Amino acid sequence: MTIHPLSVKNLTVRYGGRAALDNFSWDAPERGLAAIVGPNGAGKSSLLKAVLGLVPKAAGRVEIFGKPISEQRDLIAYVPQRASVDWDFPATAGDVVAMGLYRRIGWLRPVRAADHAAARKYLDMVRLGDFADRQIGALSGGQQQRVFLARALAQQAKLFLLDEPFAGVDAVTEGVMTGVFRELRNAGSLVVCVHHDLSSVQEIFDHVVLLHREMIASGPVGTTFTPENISRTYGVPLALNPGNG
């Protein structure tokens, strides 16, 4: 039996009485680039957050490489939506990337010069090597997104979970990120992105999950990302959920 990087079983997430995600199950592929797509409010971000334990699960189970996330934090890297943090925070690009090393640095220990040097190496990988000392608020949106990606690379994870990494970024950033994702795939990692832009799914990803509060379809992009499945995900009017009042 294969051990999936991510295995979600019967996951339900509720906010108040409303189910944001309903009885969702997915065994992710061993490696590659997977997109989670679906309309606004379909529960894409809720899925990532529930997988990471950032929002409580109303029901269901999540396993990372066969174990609960609390035992597998070294194997995952999370990139939240860029808009979820205050970029006016007093920090440089290097400071933020170094946060990806905090777990290895360990509790109560300071960030040292060697850590900053390592952070710079990860900034180089997203072509921001010269921006290590730049205040994060002075970076463009695309550059900020790449700083977040560099922070995730610093974590040296096997499973990458990214929330809308392509939202509102420039062409250079899109190219850099796609290149990095392919390298991660070649290195045997799984990259899962919540993704908004249907037109670029085929070009960037090899697996897709179509989500609309419940699982609509999942599998290789070639066979799963079909007009029928897409219209089932987006075209059907929002179903009322009488059971959840």
Place this chain on the structure above:
Amino acid sequence: MISFLQIDLPAMLVGTLAALVCALIGNFLVLTRQSMLGDAMGHVVLPGIVIAFVLAGTTATWVMLTGAFAAALFSAMLVEFFRRVARIEASAALGSVFTAMFALGVLLLERTGVARTTFDVHHILFGNIETAIWPAATGVASLFDPTALASLPPQLGRLAFGLAVVALVVVLLFKELRVISFDPDFARTVGIPPQIIGAVVVTLAALAAVVSLSAVGAILLVAMMVCPPATARMLTDDLKTQVWLSLLFALASGVFGYAIAVLVPLAFGYEISLGAAGTIAVLSGLFQLVAMLFGLKRGLPKLT
């Protein structure tokens, strides 16, 4: 010289140490958008201090701290209860709990009679630095005389203890404080729980409030916590530099604020008497105003 040692030095130290401990933890209150929590802490600890004093009959540091922490903890639970069970919006819950707790403290002060013997309501509200005196000082030699040092105002010991604890925790948890302030969700995914680090910040804010309350007063406390970090933020984009600068501004406010309070009446007559707590807070505010007006942001190099 002797009068400086007996009167001005202890008072200046009390004012400055209070400004330093408040500013240090204030950096993280401002960064986590909890500035009003500092204000709340200054208010909620009052009933705890009064009850602890009535029960134990002493103003010993550990008694005051225990009472204050019990009150802070009780208030924090009450705020959470209001938010979750009664579904009251966070700032409204905080606002109602801290004013009610403070009012309870004032009532207890009046009813238990300690307002006449141990605590002065006016001092609790507006602070009192001038009564920190060192009558045992007879000259510079007293600074090295253990017997004379033992009779330094007890406030000084409390403030030094509070500053040492806050400084130690900030140094040890600096990167954890940085990551939970910037990106709490990410922090959680790397095993640094923002709730626990946040609780440490609240606890340190309570400690800072308790040790400085008698010096700066409940109302001016928030100025001491918020102004120096906010001023420092105008001048730098580096967190470490910001913390050091905020301490520099706190130091300057403490020393010059006290000097103004002493020198203005000397120069212009004693009918213009100024409370040092007030001048220190006003000076903190003035620094911030000047920093904002000149917009000196990014003017200083990064400290590493």
